[in-house]
Amino acid sequence: MKQLTVAGKALTLLFAAAFLVACSSKDTKDDDAAAAAAAEAAARSAAERAAAADAEASGAQQQQRLQDAVAAVGNVFYFDYDSSTLKPQAQEALDAHIALLRTNDRSVRLEGHTDERGTREYNMALGERRGNTVRDYMVVNGIPSYRIETVSYGEEQPIAYGSGEANWSQNRRVELK
Amino acid sequence: MKHLTAVILGAVIALAAMSARAQLVIEITQGMDNPTPIAVVPFAWQGTGAPPEDAAQVIDADLARSGQFDPVDRGDMLARPSTQEQVFYRDWRAINSDYVLIGRVSVTGQVQMRIEYELFDVNRQARVLHGYEEGHVNEARMLSHRVADEVYETLTGIPGAFATRLLYVSVTRNPAGKDYYRLTLADADGARPIVLLESREPIMAPTWSPDGKHIAYVSFETSRPAIYRQELATGAREQLTNFRGLNGAPAWSPDGSTMAMVLSKDGNPDIYLMDLRSKQLTQVTRHYAIDTEPAWMPDGRSLMFTSDRGGRPQIYRYDLRSGATDRVTFEGSYNARARIAQDGRNMVMVHQSGGRFHIALQDLVSNRLQVLTSTELDESPSIAPNGSMVLYGTKSGDRGILAAVSVDGGVKFRLPVREGDVREPAWSPYLSR
Numbered sequence: 001m002k003q004l005t006v007a008g009k010a011l012t013l014l015f016a017a018a019f020l021v022a023c024s025s026k027d028t029k030d031d032d033a034a035a036a037a038a039a040e041a042a043a044r045s046a047a048e049r050a051a052a053a054d055a056e057a058s059g060a061q062q063q064q065r066l067q068d069a070v071a072a073v074g075n076v077f078y079f080d081y082d083s084s085t086l087k088p089q090a091q092e093a094l095d096a097h098i099a100l101l102r103t104n105d106r107s108v109r110l111e112g113h114t115d116e117r118g119t120r121e122y123n124m125a126l127g128e129r130r131g132n133t134v135r136d137y138m139v140v141n142g143i144p145s146y147r148i149e150t151v152s153y154g155e156e157q158p159i160a161y162g163s164g165e166a167n168w169s170q171n172r173r174v175e176l177k
Numbered sequence: 178m179k180h181l182t183a184v185i186l187g188a189v190i191a192l193a194a195m196s197a198r199a200q201l202v203i204e205i206t207q208g209m210d211n212p213t214p215i216a217v218v219p220f221a222w223q224g225t226g227a228p229p230e231d232a233a234q235v236i237d238a239d240l241a242r243s244g245q246f247d248p249v250d251r252g253d254m255l256a257r258p259s260t261q262e263q264v265f266y267r268d269w270r271a272i273n274s275d276y277v278l279i280g281r282v283s284v285t286g287q288v289q290m291r292i293e294y295e296l297f298d299v300n301r302q303a304r305v306l307h308g309y310e311e312g313h314v315n316e317a318r319m320l321s322h323r324v325a326d327e328v329y330e331t332l333t334g335i336p337g338a339f340a341t342r343l344l345y346v347s348v349t350r351n352p353a354g355k356d357y358y359r360l361t362l363a364d365a366d367g368a369r370p371i372v373l374l375e376s377r378e379p380i381m382a383p384t385w386s387p388d389g390k391h392i393a394y395v396s397f398e399t400s401r402p403a404i405y406r407q408e409l410a411t412g413a414r415e416q417l418t419n420f421r422g423l424n425g426a427p428a429w430s431p432d433g434s435t436m437a438m439v440l441s442k443d444g445n446p447d448i449y450l451m452d453l454r455s456k457q458l459t460q461v462t463r464h465y466a467i468d469t470e471p472a473w474m475p476d477g478r479s480l481m482f483t484s485d486r487g488g489r490p491q492i493y494r495y496d497l498r499s500g501a502t503d504r505v506t507f508e509g510s511y512n513a514r515a516r517i518a519q520d521g522r523n524m525v526m527v528h529q530s531g532g533r534f535h536i537a538l539q540d541l542v543s544n545r546l547q548v549l550t551s552t553e554l555d556e557s558p559s560i561a562p563n564g565s566m567v568l569y570g571t572k573s574g575d576r577g578i579l580a581a582v583s584v585d586g587g588v589k590f591r592l593p594v595r596e597g598d599v600r601e602p603a604w605s606p607y608l609s610r
Binding site: 118 | 356382400402422423425426439441446467469470483490511513514527529554556557572575600601
């Protein structure tokens with residue numbers, strides 16, 4: 001519908017240009033030629049504008065699709081115990097983010113987290129490893145490293161406070177912000 | 178005006194209530210088999226009004242907390258002497274008390290407090306210790322702890338560590354948003370807590386300078402971790418690091434000139450030394466593995482640290498002169514965050530056995546390892562300056578609490594708070610007067 005409206009506007013412009021040409025046809029040949037050239041240029045630029053608007057409209061649609069995909073996968077990627085290896089599901093989710101980030105120049109922050117087991121400082125290092133794994137995957141897939149900041153929070157900011165795997169599995173994560 | 182007063186009063190009461198809830202309360206869970214009975218007689222108050230502090234009560238609680246003494250209930254005492262002439266040994270033999278401590282408290286010029294004390298051995302029928310402590314009346318509890326230190330040393334041969342202080346981190350959960358983190362300074366018995374720093378971002382790794390006048394910690398207040406140094410007397414603080422990546426685990430060298438720390442600015446976590454005067458950095462470890470949690474040996478010649486270079490976290494020792502690195506722990510799949518006693522022989526650490534995390538002690542001479550705790554998810558051990566007790570963080574239900582265990586595993590106590598989580602205790606060195 002939006003595309004139709006844009007095309008309609010382009011048509012209106014074309015008719016307007018043709019009318020101008022018709023009105024000026026009583027003048028000299030030179031004038032005629034100039035007027036024809038002007039009309040042609042006007043028509044051409046109108047068509048170009050219409051095409052650009054078309055592209056923009058489909059670009060916006062494409063952008064919307066990428067954003068919807070990112071919203072669907074969320075911005076948290078989970079890890080196994082004492083591991084900083086990307087799981088297939090996390091990789092898929094990350095791919096959606098990467099697709100969107102390739103269309104803009106936004107900077108992101110990757111916050112690495114662990115569960116409560118083990119010492120706090122070691123977990124700071126483990127959280128950083130997880131953040132780096134995600135960063136490296138993004139860089140390999142075309143996001144320049146200067147757009148990515150990683151910060152580890154270790155076990156300091158759990159999502160679930162209790163103990164046991166049900167809570168721990170929610171806390172071993174990287175959040176993309 | 179009246180309104181304003183009410184608001185201020187309300188705020189003061191709320192603050193007082195908050196600090197009361199935040200105060201640690203000690204619950205002794207396991208003492209020695211045959212603790213020494215001692216009677217700490219209420220001290221005579223030689224002033225007007227109410228005494229500033231029940232000094233005998235503070236001393237009584239200190240001795241009980243050591244697990245090595247079993248103080249006599251005041252209600253069981255047949256007499257309440259306050260001078261040597263009033264002490265009759267038969268009164269104390271009758272209630273099976275091996276020792277009697279008496280004292281007198283006075284305050285001169287409103288502010289100068291003096292505690293005189295005398296300790297008697299009931300079996301030998303002799304005075305074995307006498308002395309006095311003097312100081313500002315605001316330090317009444319600290320003066321009492323010093324008396325307890327003297328009594329403890331006389332009876333055990335080990336200097337007391339009651340007149341010391343603790344740092345710890347507490348967290349108040351906020352399900353609606355970011356948690357509240359606090360760095361607190363308190364007496365070794367948990368009394369007189371003072372909040373040094375409050376933040377909506379994590380606070381970690383509090384530690385003491387060897388002279389007890391400065392502390393260092395990690396704060397995320399800039400949205401990234403950074404190491405800060407703070408002077409306790411003035412509150413003046415300085416940001417020491419602001420590197421990309423980890424800025425963690427600060428540890429003062431025994432001579433106070435250097436700080437060991439963990440930085441990952443060059444790609445992965447390694448141990449660095451910072452000269453605190455010039456702020457010059459020296460890289461100590463260079464390994465693609467995680468190297469973290471540096472702890473100085475008391476002679477300042479080597480550092481213990483945690484590394485997973487062998488696959489799992491274990492403790493290694495780095496010799497600062499030769500640059501040699503040796504693995505120190507071999508028992509168990511996870512040994513981390515070493516702390517070394519002043520004797521340079523006892524090393525405490527987090528040790529995993531059977532999937533659980535406990536505090537263990539390794540004798541660095543015999544290399545014998547002893548698991549000290551039976552609680553779970555134990556972490557952050559900190560040794561008292563006299564080497565007798567280890568304070569650590571553990572979990573009770575889903576709450577973080579502090580607990581303590583003696584280095585022989587015989588005495589255990591917990592320091593729960595009524596609200597929030599408490600973690601990362603750091604026991605001060607001996608404090609100068």
